[in-house]
Amino acid sequence: MIYNTFMKKVTLYTDGACSGNPGAGGWGAVLLYGEHSAELSGGDAETTNNRMELTAVIEGLKRLKYPCEVEIYSDSAYIVNAFLQGWVAAWEKCGWKKADRKPVLNDDLWRELLALTRKHQVVFHKVKGHADDELNNKCDALARAAIPQA
16 A cells, blocks of 8 residues: 555554453453544453453554545554564464464454555554553443443
8 A cells, every 4th residue: 555645643552451361251341542532432242352452452443434544543462462472474374373373363353454444554662551651541431431331
């Protein structure tokens, strides 16, 4: 994909949460564009924390209507490291198998996320969870509030 200097710059903060793992889970995201912002959230009655972390990023990127420069902030080492350390590219190259030849967990979501990241110019950033990052804490609150109650 060719990017130009006229692409909109968007910031996306994300988080996922689970009550039990597996168990009921929720995800939250905050999208920022200029002076505009949007809060997104959702949940699933039976899921895992990693699936909720992935879903938060996916749902945030799905809200973008055209290719953008996206700075993604997540407290999930699982997601950030998968991109920054090249795991996702290796998994795709090896038919969604890990180095030990076992199937990649959550490959359905990884495939969807990879396709979405290819539509945009994306940079991932790791933030410390449950610390003093206001937007990460907001995403955590959105995710927890979205956990379906039994």
